[in-house]
Amino acid sequence: MLPWLALQHTRGIGPVRAIQLRTRLGSQWYRSAQLDDCGLSAAQLEQLQTAHVPLLEPLLEWQSQASNRHILTWDAPDYPEQLKAVPGAPLLLFVEGALSALPRSQIAVVGSRHPSYVGRENTKNLIPPLVDAGAVITSGLAIGVDGFSHRAALDSGGITLAVLGSGLSRCYPKRHQALAAELVSQGGALISECYPWEGPLAHHFPRRNRIISGLSLGVLVVEAAERSGSLITARYAMEQGREVFAIPGARQNPQACGCNRLIQQGAKLVSDANDILEELVAFSVAAIKVRPPEQEELLPYPELLDNVGLEATAVDLIASRCQQPVQEVVTRLVELELAGWVESVPGGYVRARRD
Template structure:
């Protein structure tokens, strides 16, 4: 077992710090107590020990020393978690508590009934908060996080997904196993039926591979069928994918996708959930989970879904969140395409290739520029070696616009300022000479 995969510091309310090592899926391997103070932080393995707290507190340290910087929100993280589990205490009421108690969630958790009512909280929710104190222990919640290797982010944390923070009913606390990145904003949700046809499997895999090649993060729900295919195709293509689950992160549902979930985390992706550890995958959780999928992304792609598919909930949430809707058309005789075909009639963007998505959300130029700026390991631009440049000046000119990231032929024509028919002929010659390869769906890249 690779015990050097990651290191975690956990701070208990008694003031004990545990220096720990975890396996690749975040499970505790060797806890060791050290001196310290209360709080909780996690150190991802990618950058030595990068201490990231739930209070926007971050400091990169060398592996030869242990240090901790704990922000105010981190000290109160247990109370955030405890309050977020209160039935009926949604985002709006949670903000009322924050405002009334000046961000001091410990005081809110311990407040008397009258103080809670003065904050604008109704009687039923006040009762639930008071009763919750006997069922939920803030310190106990932190300990459970430690044992499970799961991080908890509040909506004030820098690591909390920015687009998700923008929606009206953003979860106050988001649990995460794995790593979240700022570039996760460049993401698209891919969802659909649990019983796809071969056509649905194929087009999902092709589009997700193309999105991955363009540096777009794929977000889905790990369900059997289209969701799992989207995740699988993305990691197979070397891309990054995020899973939003409808249960606590101490388990994976469905169990059939346990290995896929582990691979996603091991290869730099993440599992996220608004549900606390121990929460079971109840049917009522999934419609709410779907708003996380759509809320984290620029738009939602439905590749195949029937009229009765749970995908409808993701569409409803995406529309409420003012996100784009993309649909792959299917046979009029196929029940599996009834929803997508109807949504296209009602105004959803028809998708036949990945550029239909990228153009609509303004990522075609941005992703292309990002790819062109990527340097190789020697610090040189990722271009074809000068010695291998073609003799034909037109071919050489077109080749200047091709990188290791797949680019659509239409984009190449615009970049080169040449007619599409001429570019097509030049690409054919470059492909024959082995200087470019077709990545599928009229996309070309360097070999």
């Protein structure tokens, strides 16, 4: 670990150049007589010998506090090959949880921190069949779609990985500390390139996003505004040669604008989980659990239900579309809500999920 710490703390040596040095000079590069011939300045050579030493003890102390804490250098056997193939991959990864989850086939799921009702439902509905097909779900532990993705994977009996934009001893956001502990206990892991004691800083999150996409075979964007961290993850995925998937939405929904733009740019439109699985050779459609078709149920008030969609629809608008009195529509909507066909949400009603 010490040589990689030295590289990380030498000015003017980024991950790409550090890996080039390692590749050129071999695993014992720091002892190589050729180091002086690699174009490094005298100041850099001096930093390689001294700049990293104070960090070693606190890092080893953090690792020793739990048996499931690991520090992976770029050349470690457990460093995930999928990420290692990405130019500029982190020189050091800090992991808390099961190392065995890291090399498994992963699908990243990202999206808005403030998803709509439709975004939440899409996340909850798409994750279980991905888990059934053997996918590990990777996300960023943020509130919103990230958190819903981790929760849906756990509820489906799956494994999920969380890549943090802070150190692993400074779990962010704090409200997801229990979720983080649960995903570790169910065979997943927390991952970060930040030192364990580092807090969540703005420049950490784009770096986190490139790890999320780098670990995964493909990235699914559930909901995203025109400018969002989710689109940064999608851009990294494209640059890394990963598949990008997006769920379309109504043009009136600002949270759908980013996804619609991605689809225009070549991302695959997703309507169900098979749209994702069929593009990734790591998964076999045969692995998906086949569920028997449900017996068709007669719709109550079909003319009314036809005018209640997955996005909030105001009562006045429903009544206008059905050409029925508002009071009568309200009464029927209450009946439908009690029967589980619709749900009341801010702004009106939406169709309810019926398992």
